[in-house]
Structure formats: structure tokens, C-alpha cells
Amino acid sequence: MADLDPLAHRSLLVEQVRLEASGVVSLTLVDPDGGELPPWAPGAHIDLRLPSGTVRQYSLCGPLDDPRSYTVAVLREEHGRGGSVEVHDSALVGRVLRARGPRNHFALVDAPHYLFLAGGIGITPILAMIRQVAARGASWELYYGGRTRDTMAFTEALSAIGAERVHIVPQDERGMLPVVELVDAAPDGAAIYCCGPEGMVLAVTGVCAAARPGALHVERFGAPAGGLPGRPVAASAQGPPAGAGHFTVELRRSGLTLEVPPDRTLLDVVREAAPDVGFSCEEGYCGSCETRVLAGVPEHHDTVLSDEERERGDTMMICVGRSASALLTLDL
Numbered sequence: 001m002a003d004l005d006p007l008a009h010r011s012l013l014v015e016q017v018r019l020e021a022s023g024v025v026s027l028t029l030v031d032p033d034g035g036e037l038p039p040w041a042p043g044a045h046i047d048l049r050l051p052s053g054t055v056r057q058y059s060l061c062g063p064l065d066d067p068r069s070y071t072v073a074v075l076r077e078e079h080g081r082g083g084s085v086e087v088h089d090s091a092l093v094g095r096v097l098r099a100r101g102p103r104n105h106f107a108l109v110d111a112p113h114y115l116f117l118a119g120g121i122g123i124t125p126i127l128a129m130i131r132q133v134a135a136r137g138a139s140w141e142l143y144y145g146g147r148t149r150d151t152m153a154f155t156e157a158l159s160a161i162g163a164e165r166v167h168i169v170p171q172d173e174r175g176m177l178p179v180v181e182l183v184d185a186a187p188d189g190a191a192i193y194c195c196g197p198e199g200m201v202l203a204v205t206g207v208c209a210a211a212r213p214g215a216l217h218v219e220r221f222g223a224p225a226g227g228l229p230g231r232p233v234a235a236s237a238q239g240p241p242a243g244a245g246h247f248t249v250e251l252r253r254s255g256l257t258l259e260v261p262p263d264r265t266l267l268d269v270v271r272e273a274a275p276d277v278g279f280s281c282e283e284g285y286c287g288s289c290e291t292r293v294l295a296g297v298p299e300h301h302d303t304v305l306s307d308e309e310r311e312r313g314d315t316m317m318i319c320v321g322r323s324a325s326a327l328l329t330l331d332l
């Protein structure tokens with residue numbers, strides 16, 4: 001039986017690497033023993049630890065009815081932080097990678113209509129969503145922007161699902177996605193899902209804040225420049241948020257108690273005792289350092305958790321999160 005704990009680690013064998021578009025490959029990942037993998041829903045992602053030890057998050061974009069494999073797609077980013085180049089340049093087929101998840105911070109809500117806005121590799125979670133809403137017979141429309149047609153992955157698969165609802169907008173042929181017009185034209189009550197580069201997400205967020213409050217669901221690949229509406233701006237590598245004080249952290253499974261001074265992040269302190277703890281962005285937007293809270297009151301500074309999850313206080317991003325109680329107990 002597959003382990004359903006979204007924070008559990010597992011091994012995944014890279015069964016296939018396939019070129020999906022210029023600069024985009026997909027990875028098919030399976031259980032090394034041929035078993036079933038935990039189920040997932042559109043919008044879910046996994047954390048993959050690459051051979052170098054780098055941890056990156058990738059949205060699942062394969063078929064939902066295949067319990068034996070996960071598919072992710074990776075855009076080669078020459079000027080990125082190195083993970084994508086490693087995926088593209090390593091001979092990964094046959095290798096076993098450590099992974100965590102799937103977890104979902106970008107879930108589909110019920111709505112009478114869906115407007116999907118995707119930019120570049122941001123199509124990956126949207127592809128899974130479209131498969132699901134199309135299977136349900138729901139009303140939907142996709143506008144998919146990219147630099148050039150040959151860099152845009154999964155265009156054929158999308159057209160096969162619903163050619164008349166899929167609008168491919170390569171920038172060199174048709175310019176940028178007209179997000180203001182598209183949001184304006186969406187029917188009342190529509191859910192708007194957006195995933196893509198920061199500039200596009202910011203533009204859509206700005207339009208929706210004024211015209212469609214509450215309708216927008218976004219997933220981003222970088223820390224928001226001005227924070228998400230209603231959410232604190234993620235703390236940066238410059239240090240913990242202003243006013244952050246000293247507290248004590250207990251690592252329950254390790255049996256350790258550590259002091260976190262005001263000038264250090266919780267992640268920094270935890271890593272000294274638990275060097276294997278997963279992390280990636282260190283800015284509170286990727287979710288890879290998510291850690292279960294067993295006791296105490298976490299103080300959230302990430303842009304990953306929903307308001308409901310913050311309220312529950314049973315999980316946190318330890319790269320930017322701190323503690324509102326003198327003692328915080330983590331499941332580490």
C-alpha cells in the first residue's frame with residue numbers, strides 16, 4: 001500500500017526522459033519495486049532530490065488514472081539556479097531519486113467555468129487540471145502563452161482534449177496574452193487559474209484584485225515582488241522578519257532542543273542538527289522545507305500555505321517561519 005503521508009520521503013526510479021518541446025523534457029517516474037504510487041489531484045507537485053543533492057519542485061502533469069507512474073516536465077533555464085540544467089544534462093534514466101509528496105497547494109475548486117492562463121512551463125499543473133475538468137464535462141477555456149511555438153510543450157495533447165477551447169499564443173506570432181481582456185471576458189463565477197513566469201502572474205493578480213476578487217488561484221516559480229494579496233511578503237535571504245525574537249525549537253524525533261536567536265532562521269539552526277532536511281528556495285515560496293508542527297504556535301511568513309492551513313498551525317515552512325510561542329516542537 002502506497003504511503004499517503006504527503007511529507008513522507010520515497011524513492012522514485014526514472015523510467016523515461018522524453019523531449020516534449022525545444023528546451024523541455026518530461027520525466028516518467030515509477031516505484032523502483034513496481035508498486036503503486038500515492039494518488040494525487042491536479043495542481044499537486046513533488047519535491048525531487050537531484051543527484052547533486054539539489055531539491056526542486058515539479059508539478060505532476062501525467063494522466064491521473066495511472067497509479068504506477070508520475071510525470072513531471074522541466075524547462076532548461078540556463079540562467080536559473082542549476083536544477084533544470086542538471087536534469088537536462090544528466091543521464092537520469094535508470095537512476096533512483098529521493099522524492100517527497102505529492103502535496104497540493106494549487107487545488108481545483110468547483111466552479112461553473114474555468115479560465116486557465118498558462119505561461120511557458122506553467123502549463124504543467126494546468127494540463128492535469130484540464131484533463132480533469134474536461135473529463136467532468138465542465139466548461140473551460142485555456143490561453144497558453146510562450147516565447148515561440150516550438151518551445152511550448154503539450155500543445156498536441158491539449159488540442160486533443162479540446163481544440164476549440166485551447167488558444168495557443170506564441171509571443172513571436174501573436175504577442176503577449178491579453179490578460180485584462182481575458183479576465184474581463186470570463187463569465188461571472190468563473191475560477192481563474194494562472195501559472196507562469198512572475199511578470200505574467202503579477203499582471204493577472206493585479207487585474208483580478210480589482211475585477212475578480214476571490215476568483216484567482218495562482219502558482220508561481222519565484223518569490224512575489226510585493227507579496228500575495230492578503231499574505232505577508234516572504235522573508236528574504238536578508239534574514240528573519242522584523243520583530244522576530246528568540247525561541248526554542250525541539251526536534252522531537254531527534255531528541256534535540258535548540259535555541260533560535262533573532263538573527264538566524266529556523267532552517268539554519270535545524271540544518272546544523274539535521275543536515276538532510278529538505279529545502280530549496282529559502283524564501284518561503286517553494287514548499288520544500290514544509291515541516292509538521294507537533295506543539296507550539298508557528299508564525300508563518302511563507303506564500304505557500306492557505307489561510308486555513310495557517311490557522312490550523314500543524315505545518316510550516318521553516319526557511320522563513322518562526323515561532324510565536326517560547327517553544328516550538330517539530331516532527332524532525
Ligand code: FES
Binds near residue numbers: 279282283286302318
Ligand atoms: S525552502 Fe522553499 S519554502 Fe522553504
